Amino acid sequence: MEKIALITGANKGIGFEIARLLAEQGVTTIVGARDEERGRAAAERLGQPYVRIDVTDEQSVAAAAKWIDGEYGRLDILVNNAGITGDPAGFLPSAATAAHLREVYETNVFGVVTVTNAMLPLLRRSPAGRIVNMSSELGSLAMAADPGSPFAEVNIVGYNSSKSALNMVTVGYAKELKDTPIKVNAANPGYCATDLNQHQGFRTAEQGAAIAVRLATLDENGPTAAFLEDAGDVPW
Numbered sequence: 700m701e702k703i704a705l706i707t708g709a710n711k712g713i714g715f716e717i718a719r720l721l722a723e724q725g726v727t728t729i730v731g732a733r734d735e736e737r738g739r740a741a742a743e744r745l746g747q748p749y750v751r752i753d754v755t756d757e758q759s760v761a762a763a764a765k766w767i768d769g770e771y772g773r774l775d776i777l778v779n780n781a782g783i784t785g786d787p788a789g790f791l792p793s794a795a796t797a798a799h800l801r802e803v804y805e806t807n808v809f810g811v812v813t814v815t816n817a818m819l820p821l822l823r824r825s826p827a828g829r830i831v832n833m834s835s836e837l838g839s840l841a842m843a844a845d846p847g848s849p850f851a852e853v854n855i856v857g858y859n860s861s862k863s864a865l866n867m868v869t870v871g872y873a874k875e876l877k878d879t880p881i882k883v884n885a886a887n888p889g890y891c892a893t894d895l896n897q898h899q900g901f902r903t904a905e906q907g908a909a910i911a912v913r914l915a916t917l918d919e920n921g922p923t924a925a926f927l928e929d930a931g932d933v934p935w
């Protein structure tokens with residue numbers, strides 16, 4: 700049976716590469732993007748379907764779920780990839796306002812819950828649903844608190860804490876769904892050169908996509924409630 704996947708924020712960066720790699724494996728990969736022109740262009744490049752989805756807009760999320768239901772009747776893979784770092788003026792904790800944090804959380808945390816809950820009825824119809832949340836090593840409390848960690852210096856309060864929250868959201872869903880075939884995991888792509896970081900990352904978007912693809916295509920013996928990168932477990 701052909702698998703159906705939805706990737707949010709798939710018009711560029713790591714999301715585009717996840718969509719490309721899944722499509723290469725024969726998965727029907729719905730390119731989710733908030734901008735219709737950019738989204739359609741990306742989907743066309745991949746020869747895959749497009750759906751408009753702004754993860755901060757409940758109506759667009761509900762409409763996307765309705766469209767997927769009508770078109771395919773189920774969803775096998777959801778990759779919550781869309782993410783933002785927010786306004787650099789609010790990166791340092793002492794400079795951040797609630798508005799700075801709220802903006803980041805709307806996409807990186809609340810958006811994931813909105814999309815996941817809208818897609819869950821479709822994922823429950825899959826014989827082996829997989830949810831992958833694109834997290835970050837910057838969300839690791841263990842690494843942030845370790846002065847020896849290369850990431851301990853990166854102190855972006857909204858983004859980092861949003862990914863810590865996302866990790867807990869991931870575990871929460873995994874626990875709730877433990878008696879179903881659905882597996883829910885968090886992926887760390889590593890530091891990849893994309894628009895998110897003005898292309899400063901030392902990995903490619905394709906390299907960053909690999910762990911998400913692995914988690915999206917886990918067999919029944921694969922983990923759930925895990926935080927993984929290419930090399931294995933990431934400390935929470």
Ligand code: NAP
Nearest residue numbers: 708712713733753754780781782833835890891893894895
């Ligand atoms: P990117 O190139 O900036 O791409 C982000 C994608 O998210 C874009 O398609 C963007 O769409 C989309 N997006 C943002 N807000 C959205 C919304 N409200 N609704 C729908 N789509 C939205 O970033 P990336 O590096 O590929 O990041 C992908 C994921 O990996 C993010 O969750 C990020 O936090 C995570 N990550 C990245 C790195 C890294 O080093 N790059 C490291 C760790 C984790 P537009 O084009 O319309 O803006």
